[in-house]
Amino acid sequence: MVSTKRCIGFLIGLGLSGLAVAQQPVVLRWGDVVAGGHPQVVMIDRVAAEVKAKTNGRVDIQGFPGGQMGSSRDMIEAVANGTQQLITEGAANFGAWIPSISVTEAPFIWRSPAHLIKAMNGPLLDKYNEQLIKARGMRILGAVYYGTRHLTTSDRAIKTVADAKGLKVRVPENDVFKAMAESWGAKPTPMNFNELYLALKTGTVDAQENPLPTIKSGKFNEVQKYIILTGHVLTPRLVVVNEAAWQKIPAADRKIVEEALKTHMAWADDQIQKQETALIDEFKAAGVTILQPDVEAFRKATLAVVPPKFEAKWGKGTFESILNMK
Known part of the structure; x- marks a missing residue:
């Protein structure tokens, strides 16, 4: 006969074993192609630290930048x-599952960072979120302002859109950016972000386009002579989570993650805008030539081609409705 003492010990052992399993942290690996030091990479670290503290380690977010x-x-x-x-990634890169979402990275659609941030964290995001969960089991937790994109070149001064003719420019791997570059008369070269620095250094491409903070964090200013302030795209990036992993987190801890994201996404948005103001002088001091081009020439050339080309994909009137959002 098994003694009462041994039974109690066995049951206590089972309880402790179950407790140990329950206390295993939920690990969320958060990747980004952007290099360390960028505000949106620092954002990951800030969110991770707050979530770990407030959940007593139950949710462990691990950042993998670059x-x-x-x-x-x-x-x-x-x-x-x-x-x-x-993952934090440009909205248009989710177009395989939500074809219309690429409109949010359309050139000359956003009037200002504030316009983008407000619209992309409201009903517009809710609509895309519902579609993405249903189509591929991914949930959008929020949108951040990546910055205003400008053109940079290795050795060509660009003052008007006509100067971009034949320019071999790296663009992200999506059709909207490709069509935009083609509307300038340039030769778009879709390329993974991780390959870009070397491609610029070796002359595989002549140019690229990105926000000023990304130009700094990617050190593209080391291999580009000119920064041309075209301001052609204001880019929203999405923080997206695997839906099944998200649902494994207890509701109270999910709320902690959401609140930390809201706080530190706002911090990152603010940092991006501050850097955009300060970096012009920093780049000038480092020997980069800053050019103010004829932006209206770029706007006219782009809008004559891109919105009509993608209207069927985006939905009739979608470009105009977002442009006019309050």
């Missing part, structure tokens, strides 16, 4: 499959 976990496409697919849990 493309450590692969290219944009690789990581989006990994989040969809659940082998990676979180």
